[in-house]
Amino acid sequence: MRKHILVVPGDGIGQEVTQVGKKVLERVAEKFGHDFTYDEALIGHVAIEATGDPLPEETLVKMRSSDAILFGAVGHAKYDNDPNAKVRPEQGLLKMRKELGLFANLRPIKLFDELLASSSIKPEILKGSDILFFRELTGDVYFGEKKRTEDSASDLMIYHRYEVERIARKAFDAAMTRGKKLMSVDKANVLESSRLWREVVQEVSKDYPEVTVEHQFIDAAAMLLIKDPKRFDVVVLGNLFGDILTDEASQIAGSMGMLASASIGESTGVYEPIHGSAHDIAGKNLANPMASVLSAALLLDISFGLKEESEAVISAVDAVLKAGFRTGDIADENTPKEMILGTQEIGEEILKRI
Amino acid sequence: MRKHILVVPGDGIGQEVTQVGKKVLERVAEKFGHDFTYDEALIGHVAIEATGDPLPEETLVKMRSSDAILFGAVGHAKYDNDPNAKVRPEQGLLKMRKELGLFANLRPIKLFDELLASSSIKPEILKGSDILFFRELTGDVYFGEKKRTEDSASDLMIYHRYEVERIARKAFDAAMTRGKKLMSVDKANVLESSRLWREVVQEVSKDYPEVTVEHQFIDAAAMLLIKDPKRFDVVVLGNLFGDILTDEASQIAGSMGMLASASIGESTGVYEPIHGSAHDIAGKNLANPMASVLSAALLLDISFGLKEESEAVISAVDAVLKAGFRTGDIADENTPKEMILGTQEIGEEILKRI
């Protein structure tokens, strides 16, 4: 298979982990006889530094002409502590999502057995959890009109019917291939936009009579996720609630460093870790590259339909964990020092096993 | 001390647990020689059934003329599953908050040692956690303008400077009496209202040079709360983020059934469990009344300045737990059947120990 992949490492640890993700794609191509070509592009803080723009036109052009995008992370503390900064790395990320029509963000929470103990949640609560989040990604308060006056600031939380409908359909389709259970999360007891959300999900559900639908309020869901993660199977929710709940859910998988996501929609798909740029550990060979590696696996599966290749990558990660290797974030008191590897080194262990 | 207390049980288990809370106040008055008088009023679904209005004028009048309010819960599944219901129990709650100017919602997450094992989080992660949330309660997307068109629905997420400032001051004041650490939670990398929030918190912090301020994004905070709850001491955040994070935090205390809250502001304070109406267990003598009892303790402390009385109530709850008594929600595999009591019975055990 001939495919062109754009690598967009972005900021902080995005740089290091994405290189490992790319190597995994190269190894897959070699082993399975595919012809993958690569290009690279700037986004976020590094793009601002180089061009003044968090999403330069050149990057967007390259994105549109690629078959899939392997993405790192964006963000820099410099902007976070300056509420008045006009240009911000995140603007690049949000603009990319909007421009590429990436309305569906899939976040599978897959728990590797070897990491059961490394979560702060009890293993007996976690064991058997397997969640697939569908986070809406191009609407909600993220993209509604922003206003600033002398003494107030606002963001419009808005949903359109078609936006809810298309993400709901994706989630229902996925539910049909899994446990036929869907949880929709909103705050319909307070928010008008959530009431529309619930209404549309109820409408769409008529086309999926086999799927059992459960509606939860976001506050209750944030609680239940920790209390009883096995209650969750496929979950569909808006952009803001999805941002919060999926980060929280990372604790089910032991670490944010293990979680990949796929953003899909109208054209090219973007595959990225759910973790951020983590500048505190950037450039130190300390980051866990597995989320990027698993993002590469999602890319192979979803954008290229290469199931076997995708499975081979996931199995390699599993094998590395079974062999006892860890990065710092997923090590525990019982991990021998010599089994804690750097970004590069654990990447090599994964490559060897593909 | 002479005081007039309004009891507003509301819906579902609100009815049962609030009666226990009231008995505790009566017991305290008797034991410490105070003269508390009581009245009762309707809110929520029960008020809609009786008057058509989720917050009848009569209730509001009684609220305004009381010295403190012991509140239950509001909500009913009937409305939740009907996104088009025009009158809803929650409207009563929100209107009460607004009318009484209850801009600060204090949610202490206090962990009773005996309940360490009943959380889904590992005891070694939890041990030593002690968090005090300051949730802003009369602003944000809860009260911004709502709009509905044929194909869209929206809520305005808006904050005014003075709203952020007054809740921030309350939180900083509390931080000064505790660990001199304050975490402010927002989503300033995306939301304009959060950027104002962060700006104002930074400004107010200049008046509290001894307090160390940490800013976290809501997604990261939702993750960190589970990963490392001891990192949290005093936390200040907006209405929506506060709703989500405090419900999540209930898992630190083992159960929602243990958590009390105080809503204070311009006049009369309202004291209520953070749990909801839980209609599935309502009327069955199954609900845990401790959140209402601990709400009564907060009422004594905050509205009446009766520290010793408040401590006596908390100690009684502690003693009941130490004696091994549990309600269903906080029982675990090791709890002998005969130690699992009903709402009334565990209430009696608490009363005996005051």
Ligand SMILES: CC(C)[C@H](C(=O)O)[C@@H](O)C(=O)O
């Ligand atoms: C960096 C930030 C703007 C982004 C978001 O909030 O969507 C991130 O948290 C994510 O989840 O991808």
Ligand SMILES: CC(C)[C@H](C(=O)O)[C@@H](O)C(=O)O
């Ligand atoms: C019932 C609901 C409107 C309310 C809220 O969202 O504020 C509740 O969840 C709470 O936290 O008091």
